[in-house]
Amino acid sequence: MLADTTAPGTEASTTASTGGPTTSSGRPPRSLFAGRPRPGEAVIRLVLRLAAGVAIVTTIGILIALLIPAIGFFREVPVVDFLFGDRWAPRFADASFGVIPLVTATAWTTAIALLVAVPLGLGAAILLSEYARPGLRKVLKPILEVLAGVPTVVYGFFALQFIQATVFREWLQLDTGAFSVLAAGLVMGIMIIPTIASISEDAMSAVPMSLRQGSAALGANRMQTSLRVVFPAALSGVMAAVVLGISRAVGETMIVAIAAGNQARIVTGPLEQGQTMTGFIASAALGDSRVGSLEYDTLYAVGLLLFAITLLVNFISIRLVRRFRQAY
Amino acid sequence: MMRSLQDSLAGAPTMPLKTGEAPRERRPGPLIFLVLLWLSLLIAVVFLVTLIVNIVLEGGSRFGLALFTEYPASSPDRAGARPAILGSMWVIGTTAVLTIPVGVAAAVHLEEFADKRHWFNRAIELNVQNLAAVPSIVYGLLALAFLSLLGVRDKNIVIGGALALSLLILPVIIIATREAIRAVPSEIRDGSLALGATKWQTTWRQVLPASVPGIATGSIIALSRALGEAAPLLLLGALVFVSFDPNGLLSGFTTLPIQIFNWTGRPQEGFHELAAAASIILLGLLLLMNGLAIYIRNRYQKRW
Numbered sequence: 001m002l003a004d005t006t007a008p009g010t011e012a013s014t015t016a017s018t019g020g021p022t023t024s025s026g027r028p029p030r031s032l033f034a035g036r037p038r039p040g041e042a043v044i045r046l047v048l049r050l051a052a053g054v055a056i057v058t059t060i061g062i063l064i065a066l067l068i069p070a071i072g073f074f075r076e077v078p079v080v081d082f083l084f085g086d087r088w089a090p091r092f093a094d095a096s097f098g099v100i101p102l103v104t105a106t107a108w109t110t111a112i113a114l115l116v117a118v119p120l121g122l123g124a125a126i127l128l129s130e131y132a133r134p135g136l137r138k139v140l141k142p143i144l145e146v147l148a149g150v151p152t153v154v155y156g157f158f159a160l161q162f163i164q165a166t167v168f169r170e171w172l173q174l175d176t177g178a179f180s181v182l183a184a185g186l187v188m189g190i191m192i193i194p195t196i197a198s199i200s201e202d203a204m205s206a207v208p209m210s211l212r213q214g215s216a217a218l219g220a221n222r223m224q225t226s227l228r229v230v231f232p233a234a235l236s237g238v239m240a241a242v243v244l245g246i247s248r249a250v251g252e253t254m255i256v257a258i259a260a261g262n263q264a265r266i267v268t269g270p271l272e273q274g275q276t277m278t279g280f281i282a283s284a285a286l287g288d289s290r291v292g293s294l295e296y297d298t299l300y301a302v303g304l305l306l307f308a309i310t311l312l313v314n315f316i317s318i319r320l321v322r323r324f325r326q327a328y
Numbered sequence: 329m330m331r332s333l334q335d336s337l338a339g340a341p342t343m344p345l346k347t348g349e350a351p352r353e354r355r356p357g358p359l360i361f362l363v364l365l366w367l368s369l370l371i372a373v374v375f376l377v378t379l380i381v382n383i384v385l386e387g388g389s390r391f392g393l394a395l396f397t398e399y400p401a402s403s404p405d406r407a408g409a410r411p412a413i414l415g416s417m418w419v420i421g422t423t424a425v426l427t428i429p430v431g432v433a434a435a436v437h438l439e440e441f442a443d444k445r446h447w448f449n450r451a452i453e454l455n456v457q458n459l460a461a462v463p464s465i466v467y468g469l470l471a472l473a474f475l476s477l478l479g480v481r482d483k484n485i486v487i488g489g490a491l492a493l494s495l496l497i498l499p500v501i502i503i504a505t506r507e508a509i510r511a512v513p514s515e516i517r518d519g520s521l522a523l524g525a526t527k528w529q530t531t532w533r534q535v536l537p538a539s540v541p542g543i544a545t546g547s548i549i550a551l552s553r554a555l556g557e558a559a560p561l562l563l564l565g566a567l568v569f570v571s572f573d574p575n576g577l578l579s580g581f582t583t584l585p586i587q588i589f590n591w592t593g594r595p596q597e598g599f600h601e602l603a604a605a606a607s608i609i610l611l612g613l614l615l616l617m618n619g620l621a622i623y624i625r626n627r628y629q630k631r632w
Contacts, residue, residue: 123364158383
């Protein structure tokens, strides 16, 4: 494969060198700076630019796709009732569209996931960045990547069938139903570990070696160096990792759709079931909702709220990463 | 520290200077810290192993030829995942064809041609970063709205699912390709340009061939993410009873993750075993793809 890919390259450089400025051919020498106009390359550049523009078109598409049905929704349901109402029952006869129950379920699963993922992810990051030798790192990093590669639907199945049904109900005899935000949050936390670990490891590895050497020269051991020198120096990168973890947890769908529950009620404890924002979108999509109906528009109103939250969180993350890049 | 230094200077000049490295690392505090670090990684690994063992134990009895050849059925004893496997192949194949050329082209533009100060290119960069973190289900909402706009009545079609997944993994491919291109040293570009090649010839004949391993690794990982993704397809209505083989871009489909979701939601225990068995296929495929990506990265990626 390597031979295949480098062959055209070497061939190109040899033809370029033989076809270069030859005096024997009798052609008048061209100026070095005035290249022959190449309309083909202009077309290629345009195509490349258009391909890059797909990113902008996608964002605009998402905004339009979410906003138009959401505006239709907010014509019928006041924004205040949506954001601050505490009863979510879109399909009942006396329909109510208060999104607070969905938000509490999302907040619970996200908080539980972060409680798991932040300490474990940072621990793994410090181990990989400050302690592990290159050989060990080469073994450990793929394991984390596999953890990130497990499909979320498989995580959801595991959360429902093993964590909730077997561990919580059979082994620990916990007072909980078929679903709980705890099971979904725990498994989601494990899912997010690689995200937090790899980004914070990058941030810690970017801390200059001279800081570590200075710290060691002052008599600090590796723990003190890691916690009091490297960690504070990489803090904005670590924060960015945590923030990205939050946005992954808020947006995760399949685990919560399978294991968190499907009744939208305000969640007051980790062993209760609850429907998250993404869980609602997934379950409502299963029903047959016609385009333009209030049910269809409801999907997009919740989707817009979800998008707004993750967008806000992402901007914070991008800002933080920029700050830590400028530091050195 | 000062004392030990003075002692060693005054007392025994023949003794080597004590660096004190070992004792400081062997105190209880640092040792407990190191144990905690290992524990955090160990928990993740134990969890992963438990998950795999649990899935294999639960689904092992249903894992067999019938799973690959049979169609879904109302009884777990006769049900299989054949249309879901074929559907996954159709959707992922289409996604790859749609998204890899666009992603690579966009990355080439951003790395090789774009003026970084131009507002258009800065907007693209910001967008790519943002899109990478947009929840997958939002792409489902986008695809659903787009197909509704076109007036497509039956939205559960291969091309619709591939569209949603393509937009989902496009930022991943762009970011991976950019990193691969950035890793090619500028001396190679300078050399090519100095020999009279144009910017595009340099990109096409030098930079891109040199970054193929990185692009391949990134693309495989992105496609494996698309293969395991269910949420956007759920919105298009892929959770249906498909008892035929998908045979084209406009064909109805279901995929392996959707089939697993479907079986997980059934009350009978037999379907849960089927869900675990289908999960074995999916996990196997993903491990294979991830392994291939890691192999390509270790085997072919050059350190310049």
